[in-house]
Amino acid sequence: MKILTSEELKKxxxxxxxxxxxxxxxxxxxLGINRKKPHTLEVVVDSWPHFKTIICRTDLKNKKSADYMKKVTLFSTDGQSLKRMLMDDSAIxxxxxxxxxxxxxxxxxxxxxxxxTxxxxxxxxxxxxxxxxxxxxRLPGLDINSDTASRISSLNESHIDLVNKTWKFGGSAQGFRNIQKLITNFPSCCITDDQGNPISWVLVYDYCALGLLYTLPEHRGKGYAKILISTISKSLRAQGYSVYSFIEEENKVSYRLFKGLGFTEEPAYRAVWxxxxx
Incomplete structure (x- = not known):
């Protein structure tokens, strides 16, 4: 097993x-790590340079890691390699x-x-x-009136508390810190009201997926989510990011929304947490 260096992460x-x-x-x-986005991760592989299993894990030596939920993400092309790493006490x-x-x-x-075991x-x-x-x-053309177009902007730190309170997994101090990291370091897009307060928004997670899409209840049904997804998707692609989102199985509304905007589902693949x- 090997912990990857900065140069190896690029490869x-x-x-x-x-x-x-x-x-x-x-x-x-x-993508985020190699573009110098802040993180508390280290990346390990079963072998180098030809690896079969790669694991992103919390770097316990990083003093800031305690501020965030402990998370692991992995990918493997070989079950035996993956099992060996999962059974290695030093891997996770x-x-x-x-x-x-x-x-x-x-x-x-x-x-x-x-x-x-x-x-x-x-x-x-x-x-x-x-x-x-x-x-x-593949994004469909959207008829965005001049008033709405003038109210499209990015989230800033003054909006962290609002996003945290409305996030399904937010509401805590840890959630606040996570959203603060995302808003201050990753792309976001929002539509504001006449006073400049966000009424609809979408963020990008630290693994560069679209997420935290939300519209205040009193402003729904106006097509804001379509506008935000379309706007940020074009911006992400222009910056060299992959454009993707994970949609929970039971979230039929979001599934129809993204599918209607030209997103395609990988039919033979399901991701689980x-x-x-x-």
């Missing part, structure tokens, strides 16, 4: 391009609560078997569809 990003979209969450983290810290997110569900059985409690957190937009030219030691 790993290039290597993963041939495995898209199934490696997209790990790839997204590397299994002693506390953490999430493994964006796991290809074909590895779910293997993961559960490892947890039985390790006597680590595990439960499914959520299952999602992967929606990607390889070509922004598991939580441990809960």
């Amino acid at each position: 790993a990003e290039t290597t993963l391009e041939s495995y898209l979209p199934k490696c997209i969450k790990v790839y997204g983290y590397l 810290d299994w002693s506390t609560y953490f999430l493994i997110g964006g796991l290809d569900d074909r590895h779910a059985t293997l993961l559960k078997e490892v947890c039985v 390790r006597q680590v409690p595990v439960q499914l957190f959520t299952q999602v569809r992967l929606m990607t937009l390889p070509d922004p030219s 598991f939580e441990f030691n809960n």
